[in-house]
Amino acid sequence: MTEAVSRPTLEAVAARAGVSRATVSRVVNGGDGVREPLAERVRRAVAELGYVPNQAARSLVTRRHDAVAVVIAEPEARVFADPFFALQLRGISKELTAHDNQLVLLLTEGRADHARVARYLAGGHVDGALVFSLHLDDPLPGLIHEAAVPTVFGGRPGWGDDTRTGDHTDVVYVDCDNRGGAHTAVRHLVDLGRRRIAHLTGALDQTSAVDRLDGYRDVMEDVPGGSDPRLVVESDFTPAGGERAMRELLDRCPDVDAVFAANDLTALGALRVLRASGRRVPEDVAVIGFDDVLPVAEQTDPPLTTVRQDIEEMGRLMARLLLRGLSGGRDRAGAPADPPPAGGVILPTALIRRASA
């Protein structure tokens, strides 16, 4: 398992190069203000000794860590069945890496973990946090607010309007246009001539689910008979939930001719139940999902028509916004950058037509 060995310090490099520690420090950190012959000598010493700066020592004085926490709060199941988080993580990882920041992953599974996360964030171990998957009753935002850590949320927080955590004018989040995307999807079904269009919702304690439901209703209120409450069945973003909801829907409304599922996983479950019931997709019932998670949407039978959102880009953007905020509105060269946006950034969605609708 290999024991760790002691590494050379700034001091050692300075001695080797015959300069002061300060000079070495300057060279190591970008090297402006050190004349060439000297700088080169230092660089060589660094290389020869294999010097790597001690981050702890550096953080102690700079109060920066070049590390960002990613907090994923999901009760058990979903995080790992859904490629969604993995994709966002990848986007985040890429962006952070590009800016020499480390990704500290904080997985939480319930109340017990909240305190731990709060303590960690408050402990000033990281420069900022990226927080996901908030549910409406989640205590995390409050804790984070207290911890006073720069934070960007993934998905519109549901508590933006209430007063639970005080002033929220400075909340930054990234989300996709859930309502608009849902609108487009349902509109598409209408244009296809469908009239009994149902919606299998996501977990309604998350804003994404609520917004998609709203988008569905936006369209349906103009459809004759479209306000039939039986057409909306609550589900939870999982394939199993999708199956359950679809079964119930078939029970309530055997005449359904289209289904807008809150995400691809839900659509997957619905597809299975539809097939089992002997209905053809899309001939008898058209199905549209949401997310366009490729491993799912491209592989269903038939391939899924769905609302695409650029998940990886969302992650990347979250990281970018956080880092921008951290650098105090200047980029690395010190040039003024765009100011951090107030409130949220909404990414566009697009309807991807495959075979299911």
Place this chain on the structure above:
Amino acid sequence: MTEAVSRPTLEAVAARAGVSRATVSRVVNGGDGVREPLAERVRRAVAELGYVPNQAARSLVTRRHDAVAVVIAEPEARVFADPFFALQLRGISKELTAHDNQLVLLLTEGRADHARVARYLAGGHVDGALVFSLHLDDPLPGLIHEAAVPTVFGGRPGWGDDTRTGDHTDVVYVDCDNRGGAHTAVRHLVDLGRRRIAHLTGALDQTSAVDRLDGYRDVMEDVPGGSDPRLVVESDFTPAGGERAMRELLDRCPDVDAVFAANDLTALGALRVLRASGRRVPEDVAVIGFDDVLPVAEQTDPPLTTVRQDIEEMGRLMARLLLRGLSGGRDRAGAPADPPPAGGVILPTALIRRASA
């Protein structure tokens, strides 16, 4: 986005409690050697001030970080289609959390990232590393060896025998009994009366794929005609790869009556092709997978018979072994713990019978 604020220091707590910094430090770190009335005063001061130790300062002197890097090296696709990594991550996260260690996630996508990871590991930012998904030609092990960071590998490294990175007697890894599991699966197919049993391999630059192939061969060499090379088709652990391989197999051996797929995802692809070809599972062709990733195995049609390995436990075990090694063979109370195992730990597998075989 909230600006970070300055946090109370040890000094402040000491002042508040009317004691020296040393005393506060003792209380904060377990509190032995401080008499009760005093200790209590300190604890109250800590609570009142909301004191949280500065990890950077602490690391600077202790040279510990209470942080572990998780290195996942996968070219693009697989990491995120396969719930496998997510499950291991969860196991790791739980174990690390239980020991107050942080998880630093290092995702790599190709050569360019290797240098970065090596630098990070060598930089002494973390106490140890958990490394996954090595491919036979991966340069990472060598770099890690140079970095001299305590490491536990996920999956048997393929380079244990060669001399590329010098002495490897101290390599620690966790894996499941790939060969034995494969043996059991194929044996089961034989017991079912099948004779034309094929194998869709995993990516053969990974030991898990090689070992499963070996397990298959162990059984097949005793089956009449079982050594027919056409029965083995190379694939890559993905659903798409499974489809491709299954198509080729059907082409080569239309009389195949059973398939052992290298993992569940491969089986998923195979199942789709079998259905499309009009064959019934398991009546015409029995199918067995490997992994027992629930969201996949339970949801296929028909539900998949597969070889179960406890993925989350693997992750947990890796973390436990690493932490044990780090603590120098003593547990937290200072009592002697089991010595870190030499070489690998192999977890058992079990055949889970569902409907596909």
Place this chain on the structure above:
DNA sequence: ATGAAAGCGCTAACAG
């Protein structure tokens, strides 16, 4: 059992 003091390795004024 408690306190005083000496750094851990680095950056950031400040001098020169």
Place this chain on the structure above:
DNA sequence: CTGTTAGCGCTTTCAT
């Protein structure tokens, strides 16, 4: 432009 000098906040001998 380069070197000198203070600490950053904490743990850890070493006295007491």
